[in-house]
Amino acid sequence: MKKIILLLSVILGITACSSKETEDNAEFASTNMFGEYFYEYDTIPKVYVYRDVVGGLEEQFHRVFSIEDTEGKHIVVEIYADDGRILEALNYNLDSLNLMDHMVVDTSFVKRKAELFKNQMIPLDKTSQAEFASRFAGIMDSTLFLKEVNRKYSKEVKLEVMGKEYDAVVFSDDLRLTLFNPFTQLEDVREGRSFSYFAKGFGLVEWHTENKLGHFRLEKIISQDEFVNLMSKQ
Numbered sequence: 001m002k003k004i005i006l007l008l009s010v011i012l013g014i015t016a017c018s019s020k021e022t023e024d025n026a027e028f029a030s031t032n033m034f035g036e037y038f039y040e041y042d043t044i045p046k047v048y049v050y051r052d053v054v055g056g057l058e059e060q061f062h063r064v065f066s067i068e069d070t071e072g073k074h075i076v077v078e079i080y081a082d083d084g085r086i087l088e089a090l091n092y093n094l095d096s097l098n099l100m101d102h103m104v105v106d107t108s109f110v111k112r113k114a115e116l117f118k119n120q121m122i123p124l125d126k127t128s129q130a131e132f133a134s135r136f137a138g139i140m141d142s143t144l145f146l147k148e149v150n151r152k153y154s155k156e157v158k159l160e161v162m163g164k165e166y167d168a169v170v171f172s173d174d175l176r177l178t179l180f181n182p183f184t185q186l187e188d189v190r191e192g193r194s195f196s197y198f199a200k201g202f203g204l205v206e207w208h209t210e211n212k213l214g215h216f217r218l219e220k221i222i223s224q225d226e227f228v229n230l231m232s233k234q
Contacts, residue, residue, distance in 0.1 A: 039203035053215040084231035097122040104136040148176040168199040
């Protein structure tokens, strides 16, 4: 656990040292139709804490921050398990909200850049479909995962987020995860459907499976210092 906390401190510290004051969000807005429902451009990292609505015990943490480099402005979403392990990271282009990179942590806890075949996770408009496809290391050296998501706009809703009501959009996600061995040609395919809720000024605030047996909702937003302190107590 000490190694996890040290790794978190280093990762978070690098970003903190390079952070500037919060930018004027109006100046750094996406041109995507659903941009106002996505995460705001902010160079100060914050951590979204989601709780399992069904069981109430499991948590998931999404660390969100914005950066600008030679490739332009982008928003990074890092996903952590409830014990502080980083699982994956998604790097979105601010303008289009298309993905620039997808990083996945393998079974040896090594960060690896996935192969992006399709790079859309947010539809361009209410009639189009966003298609995402990424290939990365499987559970054994000889296997690979292919993760595919087809996302469509479903509806607009009023949604309670941390005690207040906000405008939100709902996306319907068709999911397909294939574990395959390129040498033996054997594969195992899992498919399902889920729904993702994005609220104005927040980004992702809730998601659940079709039968709602898996259901996470945003509980609070904390600073990166609070996140490190929380993980140190695990």
